[in-house]
Every structure is written in C-alpha cells, then in structure tokens.
Amino acid sequence: MSDQSEALASAKATADRLVKAKRFNACLTPVRELRKALVTQAQAAHPSGVLYGMPVAVKDNICTLEFTTTCGSKILEAYRSPYEATAVAKLKAAGALIAGKTNCDEFAMGSSTEHSAYGRTLHPFDKTRVPGGSSGGSAALVAAGAVPAALGSETGGSVRQPASLCGVVGIKPTYGRVSRWGLVAFGSSLDQIGVLGRSVHDAARVLSVISGRDPKDATCEDRDPLRLPNVPESLQGFVIGIPKEYFPADLDPAVRRACDRAVRLFKELGAAVREVALPHTAYAVPTYYIVAPAEASSNLARYDGARYGPRFDGSADVRALYRTTRGEGFGPEVRRRILLGTYVLSSGYYDAYYRKAQQMRALIAQDFRNAFDRGVDLLFTPTTPSPAFKAGEKLNDPVAMYLSDIFTVTANLAGLPAISIPIGRIKGLPIGGQFIGQAFLEDEMLEAAYALERVVPATEEA
Amino acid sequence: MAGSWETVIGLETHVQLRTVSKMFCGCSTAFGAPPNTNVCPVCLGLPGALPMPNGLALQLAARAALALGCTVHPRSVLARKNYFYPDLPKGYQISQFEQPLSTEGSLSYLSPDRGLATATIQRLHVEEDAGKSLHDRFPRQTAIDLNRCGVPLIEIVTGPDFRSPQEARAYLLTLKQVLEYAGVSDCDMEKGSLRVDANVSVRRVGETALGTKTEVKNINSFAYVEKALSVERDRQIALLEAGGQVEQQTLLYDSKTNGVRPQRAKEESHDYRYFPDPDLPPLVLKEEFIAEQQALLPELPAKKRERFVEKYALSVTDAAVLTADRAVADYYEAVVHAGSGADAKVAANWVMTEVLADAKAHGDGLRVPPGALANLIGLVRGGTLSHQAAKRVFGEVADHGGEPRNVAEALGLIQVADTGVVTGWVSEVLEAHPAEVARYKSGEMKLLQFFLGQVMKLSRGKADPKLAQRVLEDKLVA
Numbered sequence: 001m002s003d004q005s006e007a008l009a010s011a012k013a014t015a016d017r018l019v020k021a022k023r024f025n026a027c028l029t030p031v032r033e034l035r036k037a038l039v040t041q042a043q044a045a046h047p048s049g050v051l052y053g054m055p056v057a058v059k060d061n062i063c064t065l066e067f068t069t070t071c072g073s074k075i076l077e078a079y080r081s082p083y084e085a086t087a088v089a090k091l092k093a094a095g096a097l098i099a100g101k102t103n104c105d106e107f108a109m110g111s112s113t114e115h116s117a118y119g120r121t122l123h124p125f126d127k128t129r130v131p132g133g134s135s136g137g138s139a140a141l142v143a144a145g146a147v148p149a150a151l152g153s154e155t156g157g158s159v160r161q162p163a164s165l166c167g168v169v170g171i172k173p174t175y176g177r178v179s180r181w182g183l184v185a186f187g188s189s190l191d192q193i194g195v196l197g198r199s200v201h202d203a204a205r206v207l208s209v210i211s212g213r214d215p216k217d218a219t220c221e222d223r224d225p226l227r228l229p230n231v232p233e234s235l236q237g238f239v240i241g242i243p244k245e246y247f248p249a250d251l252d253p254a255v256r257r258a259c260d261r262a263v264r265l266f267k268e269l270g271a272a273v274r275e276v277a278l279p280h281t282a283y284a285v286p287t288y289y290i291v292a293p294a295e296a297s298s299n300l301a302r303y304d305g306a307r308y309g310p311r312f313d314g315s316a317d318v319r320a321l322y323r324t325t326r327g328e329g330f331g332p333e334v335r336r337r338i339l340l341g342t343y344v345l346s347s348g349y350y351d352a353y354y355r356k357a358q359q360m361r362a363l364i365a366q367d368f369r370n371a372f373d374r375g376v377d378l379l380f381t382p383t384t385p386s387p388a389f390k391a392g393e394k395l396n397d398p399v400a401m402y403l404s405d406i407f408t409v410t411a412n413l414a415g416l417p418a419i420s421i422p423i424g425r426i427k428g429l430p431i432g433g434q435f436i437g438q439a440f441l442e443d444e445m446l447e448a449a450y451a452l453e454r455v456v457p458a459t460e461e462a
Numbered sequence: 463m464a465g466s467w468e469t470v471i472g473l474e475t476h477v478q479l480r481t482v483s484k485m486f487c488g489c490s491t492a493f494g495a496p497p498n499t500n501v502c503p504v505c506l507g508l509p510g511a512l513p514m515p516n517g518l519a520l521q522l523a524a525r526a527a528l529a530l531g532c533t534v535h536p537r538s539v540l541a542r543k544n545y546f547y548p549d550l551p552k553g554y555q556i557s558q559f560e561q562p563l564s565t566e567g568s569l570s571y572l573s574p575d576r577g578l579a580t581a582t583i584q585r586l587h588v589e590e591d592a593g594k595s596l597h598d599r600f601p602r603q604t605a606i607d608l609n610r611c612g613v614p615l616i617e618i619v620t621g622p623d624f625r626s627p628q629e630a631r632a633y634l635l636t637l638k639q640v641l642e643y644a645g646v647s648d649c650d651m652e653k654g655s656l657r658v659d660a661n662v663s664v665r666r667v668g669e670t671a672l673g674t675k676t677e678v679k680n681i682n683s684f685a686y687v688e689k690a691l692s693v694e695r696d697r698q699i700a701l702l703e704a705g706g707q708v709e710q711q712t713l714l715y716d717s718k719t720n721g722v723r724p725q726r727a728k729e730e731s732h733d734y735r736y737f738p739d740p741d742l743p744p745l746v747l748k749e750e751f752i753a754e755q756q757a758l759l760p761e762l763p764a765k766k767r768e769r770f771v772e773k774y775a776l777s778v779t780d781a782a783v784l785t786a787d788r789a790v791a792d793y794y795e796a797v798v799h800a801g802s803g804a805d806a807k808v809a810a811n812w813v814m815t816e817v818l819a820d821a822k823a824h825g826d827g828l829r830v831p832p833g834a835l836a837n838l839i840g841l842v843r844g845g846t847l848s849h850q851a852a853k854r855v856f857g858e859v860a861d862h863g864g865e866p867r868n869v870a871e872a873l874g875l876i877q878v879a880d881t882g883v884v885t886g887w888v889s890e891v892l893e894a895h896p897a898e899v900a901r902y903k904s905g906e907m908k909l910l911q912f913f914l915g916q917v918m919k920l921s922r923g924k925a926d927p928k929l930a931q932r933v934l935e936d937k938l939v940a
Contacts, residue, residue: 063510076509083503085510182510185690189740217512218742252899298544301553302507306606318548318604345544354737 007045007053007097011038014055014099017146024122024138028060029067029100032204037066042099049095053207053227056091056140057150060101061108062193063182064088067098071184072106072116072134075303075329077310079247085182086217087193088212093281094209099147102137105433106331107300108158109187110134111404114395115333121176121398121414122391124166125429129388132162132404139166139198145428149197149206155187156288157408159194160420164383167422167430167458169449170196171409172408174439175219175415178207179214187292188219192413198448200421204228207442221440229443231450235271238448241376242273245281246407255431258424258462262433263380265455272450276376278367281410283360285402288409290344290357296334297341304327336398372438379436381407383420387429407434417442419449424462431462467664467702469695470672471624475637478591478645478655479522485590485614486556488514493653497596497607505612507551512741515540519614522646523563523588524747524755526616528886529644530583530637531764532567533751534561538587540742541916544735549593549606551928557589557617559736563745571636574628582621582635589615616646622661622672627691634658634687639763643788651683658687662694664702673698674708678722680715690715694722766791774798774806783814793817793828800836808839816856829860838866851923879926881933884917887925888933891916902938910934 008394012292015035018027027034038055045052058064061071063081070076088098097367105115113121113136121136123129124144131140135152139162142150152159154172163170172194183193193210197203205228212225242263266273305325312328313320330338342355371379384404393400411418416439420432433452437445476628484491487504499505529532541559567583593608618637624630636654638649649656658681676698681690693715698708713722738744759882761769763785770781770791785791790813793813797809812835821828830838838855841847847870855870862869870876877883890911902909910931917930 069509071509079509081503081508081510083508083511180510181512184509185741189742216514218514219512220739294737298542298554298735300736301544301546302509302551304546304548304553306548307551308508322546340733345737347733347735347855350735350737 004043004045004047006047007095008039008234010053010055011042011097014097014147018100018141020122021141021144021146024124024127024131024140025119026103026121026144027057027100027146028070028103028118028137029051033067034100038099041066041092045092045095045097049093050418051091051205051379052095053097054149055097055099055147055290056206057099057102057138057147058088059104059135059138059150059152059200061104061153061184061186062088062151063121063184064098064101066206067101069101069184070118071108072104072118072161073330073334074117075309075325077117081182081308083182085193086179086214087180090212091151091206091208091216096206096209099150102135102141102150105134105158106334107184107296108134108155108336109296109333110155111157111161111401112389112391112394113137113162114391115331117331120391123388126388128390129429130165132165132384132388134158135170135194135196136162137171139163139168142196142198143196148202149195151206151210152194152196153183153186154192154412154419156412157188157405159196160383160408160418160432161405163196163420163429164389164422164432164434165359167425168196168198169200169422170420170432170451171203171207171442172411173207173211173288173442174417175225175412176219177211177226177417177440177442179217179220181214181216181220185295187295188299189295190288192291192412200446200453203419204446209433220237222288223440226442229447229450231454232447235266235269235448236449238266238271239375239377240266240271240273241276241371241379243276243278243281243371243379245278246381248323251382252386252426254426254462255385258426258431259380259382259433261462262423262452262456266380269451269455275278275300275374276371276374276379278364278410279370280363280367281359284364284410284413285359285406286366287357287390288351288405288413289402291361291413293337293341294345294354294357295341297338297345300330300334300338305329333398341384361413364410367414368414368436370411375454377438377444381434381436383407383432383434387426387431396448404406411436417445419445421449421453421456422458423452423456424458424460426462430458466667467699468667468669470622470625470663470665471630471691473620473624473626473630473633474620474659474661475618475634476657477526477618477641477649479519479526479614479616480645480647480683481516481518481522481614483516484612485516485519486612489612491613497605497609500609500612505551506608507553513556513739516614519588520745520747521755523586523614523616524752525644525759526618526641526646527564527567527586528756529640529759530567530569530586530618532583532586534564534747535561535615536747536749536752537745538563538745538746538747540588540683540739542737542739545732547592547595548604549595549608549611551593551608551611555590555592556739556742558587559745562576562587569637569640571633573632575626576629579629581623582873584617584619584621586616588667589617591615614867619810622663627695628831629689630660631684631687634684635829636763639786644759644761654682656672660691660694662691662698663761664695664698674710676708677712678715679712679725683717686715686717689717689720690722693720697722740926752878760788775809776807776810780810780814783818784810788822789828790818793832796832797835797839800833804845805839808843811837816853818937820856820860824860830856831833834859834866841866841870845879845926845928846870846877847875848877848923848927851877869885870910875923877926878921878924879929881929884921884929885924885933887917887920888913888930888937891920892937899938910938913938
C-alpha cells in the first residue's frame with residue numbers, strides 16, 4: 001500500500017486555501033463537498049503520477065464525475081455528467097487532484113465572468129473589477145494562490161485574456177492538441193481546453209499531461225503528448241515577429257510600454273526581432289462573431305428541457321417547453337449569440353455571412369503561415385488592449401466587450417498555439433504579453449515564454 | 463380522364479446500413495431492444511460528447527454507391543441539419559449536404575409499363591437516424607425511444623424519373639435486391655431499415671415542365687408504395703380537373719384510411735441551416751479504399767441474370783427467379799457444380815419448385831445442402847428413383863437430413879429394375895383387370911397409362927416406370 005500522506009496534506013491545504021478564496025466567487029463547488037472530494041481523490045491518487053498531489057481546478061464547462069457541470073448556466077443547474085472529460089481523466093491518472101469547478105461566463109460566452117448564472121467572479125486584486133473571462137474563475141483562483149494551475153477553455157481568448165488581467169500564465173494549445181471530449185461545446189472548430197498556471201512551468205506540465213491523441217475526438221490529432229522543453233539559457237537563433245496590426249496608434253501607452261520592455265528583453269536574450277504584417281487582422285473580430293455564434297446556435301440546441309436539466313414549465317406542448325426552458329434557462333448574452341448564429345446560418349444569409357466568414361478565416365490563417373514561412377518563429381503581441389476593467393463597465397455594450405478579445409481571437413481562428421504571460425503592471429493591475437506559435441510547435445513557444453518569464457519584471461509598473 | 467395526365471415521381475430512400483454499432487458511437491444497432499437501452503453520451507447528445515465515424519458504415523455506404531454506379535468522391539463533408547424535435551437529442555442530425563459522399567449513378571429496372579428503364583441516382587449520402595416518438599404508449603403524453611438515434615443510414619435520391627406508382631415500386635424492389643446483394647443492408651421495411659419518401663406531381667401528357675410537387679412521407683411497406691402514390695396522384699388530378707391548384711406541401715400517408723393528410727404546419731417549412739459539422743473532419747476516401755470497396759462488391763443481379771441465361775441456357779424468366787435472391791442464386795450454382803453434377807435446366811426446375819417452396823415454408827432456409835440435391839437429381843437421372851419418389855426423399859432430407867440414397871433406401875423407394883420382379887407385378891395387374899385388357903386389345907390404347915398407374919400403385923412407386931411400360935407393351939401385344 002502506497003503512502004498517500006503527501007497528497008492528503010495537499011488536499012487539506014488546498015481546501016483551506018479555497019475557503020479563503022471564497023470571497024472571489026471563483027469556485028462554484030461548495031467548500032464542504034470540495035474538502036470531501038479532495039480527500040477521497042488524495043486517497044486514490046497514485047504517488048508515481050507526474051502531477052501527484054497537485055490540485056488543479058477545472059472550469060465548469062468541462063465534465064467531471066466528482067462535481068456538477070453547469071457551464072455557469074441555469075439551464076444546466078445541478079447537472080451531473082455520467083462521464084468525465086478526457087483531460088480530467090488524464091489529470092487524475094497523473095495523480096492530480098480535481099480542486100472543484102470554477103466560475104465562468106455562461107457557456108464560455110463572455111470576457112468578464114459577469115455572464116454567469118451563479119454571480120460574477122471578483123478580480124483578486126480589486127473586487128470592483130472583473131477577472132476577465134470566460135475562464136475568469138480559473139484565473140482568479142490561480143492569481144489568489146488557491147491552486148497552482150487550473151483548466152480553462154478557449155474559443156476566442158477565454159484563457160489568455162483572464163490570464164492577462166489576473167497576472168497569471170495562460171496557454172491555449174494548437175487546435176487538436178488536447179481532446180475536446182467532455183468539454184461542453186461552444187464553437188467546436190475553435191474550442192480548446194487550455195491551462196492557467198502561476199508560472200509557465202506549472203501551466204506547461206499540466207498541458208503536457210492533458211495533451212495527446214484520443215479516439216473519442218475526431219478533431220484531436222494523432223500525436224504523442226507534448227514534451228516539455230528545457231528552460232533555455234538564451235533566445236539565440238529565435239526570430240520573433242512583431243505584427244504591426246497588434247500595436248495600433250490608439251493602443252494604451254502603458255500597454256505599449258510593457259510590450260516594448262519585453263521586446264528589449266528578447267533582444268538582450270539574443271533573439272532577432274522583426275516587424276511583420278498580418279493584413280487581415282482587422283477582420284478577425286467580425287469573423288469570429290459570425291463563426292463562433294453560428295456553431296454555438298447549433299451546439300446549444302440540445303438544451304431544450306426534454307431530456308436533462310431543469311424544465312421551466314411548458315407542460316402545454318413541446319414548443320412551449322422549448323420556449324420557456326430556453327427563454328428562461330439561457331442568459332441574455334447566450335440568447336444574443338444563439339440569435340446571431342441562427343441568423344447567419346439561415347437560408348439566404350448563409351453565403352453573405354457564414355461562407356464569407358469561412359473565407360476570411362482562411363485568409364487570416366494564411367497571414368500567419370506567410371509570416372512563419374518568412375523565417376519568423378514566433379509572434380509577440382499584447383494579450384489584451386487594457387488591464388482589468390470595472391465590473392459593469394462593458395456589460396451593456398457587447399461590442400466593447402467583444403473588442404477586449406481583439407488580440408486573442410486570431411490564434412483561435414487560425415488554430416495556433418498561444419500563451420499569455422505577465423509582463424508588468426499598469427496602476428497596480430497586471431497586463432500580459434502574448435506569444436503566438438506555429439501549429440504543434442508549443443515547445444518552441446514555451447521556450448521563449450520560459451526565457452521571458454525569467455527576466456521580465458512582471459510585478460513592476462510598465 | 464387519367465389517360466390525359468402524366469405522373470412524375472422521384473424517390474428518396476433511407477436505408478439502414480448493416481453494421482453492429484451506430485454511426486458515431488459504439489452502441490448496438492440491434493432491433494427490438496427495450497427502449498433507451500442502446501444509448502450512450504454520444505447518441506444521447508449529452509453535453510461535451512463527440513461523434514466518431516464508424517469505419518464499417520463508410521465502407522458499406524461506398525459499396526452501395528458503387529453498386530448503383532455512383533461516383534464516390536475522394537472528399538465529402540458531414541453537415542449538421544438543424545431542427546428541434548424531442549427525438550433528435552442534439553437538436554441536429556449529422557447528414558451530408560453540399561458535398562455528399564457520392565453522386566450521379568443509375569439503376570436499371572424492369573418497368574411494368576415501358577420494359578427496361580433507367581432511374582438516375584442523383585446522390586447517395588450517409589447520415590444518422592433520429593430516435594422515435596411514441597405517441598400511443600401513454601395517454602396524452604409522448605414517449606421517446608432513442609435506440610434508433612445514431613443508427614447509420616444512406617439516403618438515395620433519384621431524379622423525377624418514374625411515370626407511374628407501379629414503376630416506382632418496381633424500382634424499389636430492384637434497389638432492395640441490389641443492396642441486399644451488395645450486403646450493405648437487410649432492407650427490411652418492417653424493421654424500418656428501408657424507408658421511402660416520394661415526390662409526386664402530375665402534368666398534361668406532352669408537357670415538359672414539371673407540375674407542382676408534393677412530398678409523401680410515411681410509406682412504410684412495399685405493399686403501400688403503389689397505394690400511397692396512386693392516392694396522391696388521383697388527388698392531384700382531381701384537384702386540377704376541378705380547376706384547383708396543387709399546393710406544395712408535405713403529406714403523410716395513412717395506411718388505415720388509404721389517404722394522405724398534410725403534415726402539421728409546425729412540422730414543415732424548416733430552414734435546416736445546414737453547415738459543415740465542426741466536430742468531424744471532411745471524409746477523405748483514398749483511391750485504394752474506393753477500389754477495395756469496388757472489389758468487394760459481388761456480381762450484381764442484372765449481371766448474374768445475363769450470365770445464367772448464357773451459361774446455363776435458362777430462359778430470362780427462370781434466370782430472374784433464380785437470381786432474385788443472392789443466396790438462392792449461389793445455391794443454384796452450387797447444385798450445378800456439385801461433385802456428381804446436375805443438369806442445369808433440371809437443377810433450375812428443382813430449385814424453382816421444391817427448394818423455393820420449402821424455403822418459403824421454413825423461413826427462407828435452404829434446408830437441403832446443394833450437394834445432396836445434386837445427388838438426388840443424379841438418382842432420378844440414373845433411374846434409381848422416380849421423380850415422385852425423389853420429391854419424397856427431398857422432403858425427408860429437408861426435415862431430417864441424411865444422404866438421399868440412404869434415405870431413399872430406408873423409405874424403400876429405390877426403383878426396381880429387375881425384369882422378373884416387374885413382370886410379376888405386370889402379370890398380376892393384367893390378371894386383375896381382364897375387361898380393360900380386352901378393351902385395350904380392341905384399340906383403346908390410352909389404357910396403357912391406366913395399367914402403368916396400377917403397376918406403380920402395386921409396386922408402391924418402386925417399379926422402374928420405363929421398364930414397366932416396356933413389359934406391359936410386350937405382354938399386351940402377346
């Protein structure tokens with residue numbers, strides 16, 4: 001019989017830290033249930049696992065057996081999945097402890113974790129501000145020091161954007177690197193499970209564990225799990241591209257300063273830095289807001305109250321059941337996107353919107369290939385146009401909210417890996433810088449992130 | 463009146479592929495399981511579940527397409543067909559739309575009106591089935607059975623090529639035959655593994671433009687195909703002759719009343735919002751894969767029929783009977799080629815009469831092994847058994863097995879060709895019927911058959927009839 005004392009100690013300490021972090025409303029699992037589940041898992045965890053005893057919180061749109069999976073929605077209130085996500089199963093097999101479910105924008109639709117049926121998550125540095133989203137609960141828990149890493153999910157920046165706003169590391173792997181089995185679908189061609197961590201290493205080793213082939217997901221590449229690179233001494237030989245479209249004239253000067261400082265550090269580390277053009281960048285947000293809602297309108301059709309989830313009356317007939325369940329079960333942002341997606345797929349509009357957006361998506365991906373074909377290894381950009389904004393500030397202005405993803409949606413549209421790491425503070429609030437890498441070359445991207453993390457004054461004003 | 467109208471029919475046929483598991487998950491496709499027992503997160507459409515294509519289903523679909531002369535495309539796209547219905551758990555059906563698996567095939571069939579005719583196959587694509595809504599299980603409530611959900615189907619769409627309900631039926635029977643031959647489906651309409659929707663319109667003879675069509679659904683047996691289509695044709699003609707107009711709509715056929723009724727307005731005029739399924743990469747079929755499926759296709763009925771006529775000198779009608787079912791055709795050829803061999807024409811007669819009758823009476827089972835039938839035929843040819851006796855032996859072998867010769871011996875049916883014994887029987891018969899002998903001798907020659915019958919009766923069928931006849935003739939002349 002193996003000695004589980006180390007994992008048990010970790011389980012108890014994690015539970016205590018999660019109690020302390022309760023005020024941020026980042027974790028949706030009740031504390032008592034969580035403590036019990038952590039202990040049970042610690043007793044089952046195998047000490048030989050590479051993540052033995054490591055607590056990892058999981059975004060509430062990823063299916064778990066231990067806890068409910070609500071996606072931050074009323075329509076899945078108290079829903080318990082009869083199976084678990086491949087990523088979760090792999091974490092458990094590696095000895096990690098699933099440390100509860102984290103708050104998120106409903107069905108991952110949002111950039112502030114304000115669109116949750118279970119209340120907004122507070123920014124751990126300033127409770128009047130948002131932690132970003134949609135994986136805001138995961139980012140806040142890591143930032144608050146409650147867990148070293150957490151799973152999030154990305155459709156258009158939902159890991160990197162809150163990582164930037166909370167001052168933690170966020171990785172979005174290449175599309176197809178991590179199985180989506182058990183990730184509740186939003187925009188299937190864009191969705192990937194990602195990792196938030198207090199350091200590049202914490203995030204990377206979790207990513208390494210959850211990556212790799214899965215016969216249950218036809219879009220998951222038949223590849224071995226990601227191998228972690230060593231921390232490089234220098235960035236000698238690296239060519240880092242700076243896409244000018246990500247540094248518009250009206251960019252927040254403090255964000256620009258933080259990025260400039262990072263670029264100076266690359267050069268000091270021996271990297272070559274080169275300006276590049278990604279000419280279709282301006283179309284990324286509109287393209288994203290056609291493709292993602294289109295897929296969402298179809299993916300979310302299953303929530304009709306007929307088979308699972310609560311029913312909101314509708315005893316009269318099946319149409320009434322649909323109407324009331326979907327009308328009351330979904331929040332306004334989800335309803336908005338379903339309407340938008342339904343519209344762009346409708347006959348007569350498909351060609352004008354959906355087909356055109358697919359063509360634009362191909363051009364955006366081609367922009368990246370062109371840059372990489374010209375010898376650039378990685379791109380560096382700000383992750384977000386600003387640090388954490390005030391709660392409520394963008395709630396009634398969806399377009400302003402959508403624009404907070406302006407620098408992140410491109411990697412999702414192109415299926416590329418990207419990472420956000422903290423590169424400084426602006427009036428005390430964290431801001432992240434982003435590397436976008438080549439498909440399935442996460443190792444190179446991580447090398448650069450390791451190197452920058454070591455030298456960047458992440459907690460200093462930019 | 464109906465003579466001045468021309469009927470135009472096109473068919474969409476859904477055929478269940480013969481797989482053990484469903485199209486996108488490992489659940490069983492077995493028919494008749496208790497409701498909602500062959501289900502899993504994938505076919506229940508649970509949050510986070512993803513589809514994984516069934517390789518065998520794609521093989522069978524490609525084989526079906528090739529059997530119908532379609533071009534199988536190296537790249538096709540699975541698309542979502544979106545609509546809300548309680549027995550559709552994902553809120554969409556995975557099907558194909560813009561880039562189907564295969565297009566442009568044809569099927570020749572025997573039209574009762576026009577002789578050999580050709581139906582164009584516009585497309586053949588793969589899709590998953592939906593579940594079943596049971597409206598009669600509980601009072602005022604609808605029950606849902608999701609066992610069928612995700613069962614692999616192909617949809618076969620013809621052009622507007624049929625000119626009568628009879629033609630449509632003939633096409634369907636030929637289609638069923640080809641698909642059964644190709645081994646892609648059991649095509650059992652009663653189990654729902656073959657379902658037909660029809661587009662029907664009428665126009666004045668001589669007109670080239672198509673009339674307004676209606677879609678007739680819910681035709682769930684071969685027996686109803688002609689009825690349903692005739693009812694709708696007659697309805698349209700009556701409407702037009704009364705000065706009315708045909709309204710483009712979807713109709714449901716009701717076999718109880720033999721009538722059609724419009725589908726409820728709520729259930730029609732869907733905008734299915736088709737788009738490529740982002741959970742499934744395009745289906746890429748390599749050239750070798752397609753060639754392999756082609757190679758796996760057996761000889762199809764039309765080809766086999768021609769060959770039977772040529773090789774075994776059979777009539778077209780006989781060849782058609784023998785090739786209607788692949789198992790029967792294979793059986794027939796096995797009889798012809800069995801060790802001792804059997805005359806092709808004689809074997810054909812045996813198969814078309816005794817064998818098919820026995821099969822019909824015993825659940826399609828071909829109970830007498832082909833080798834045994836060949837031996838039995840050999841015994842008749844060699845004079846060991848009379849044809850009548852052989853039929854008895856066939857029945858005995860079918861019921862209890864055994865070698866025909868042993869069975870015949872055990873039953874005491876081996877023909878007696880010993881002149882002495884036969885002469886004894888003949889003498890006995892002639893002595894017993896002096897009046898008839900007298901009449902024969904005075905010219906009533908046809909009485910020979912009577913005497914022969916009496917000899918066979920006396921010998922309990924064992925007398926070699928040829929020998930008996932010869933002895934009779936000798937004795938009667940004497």
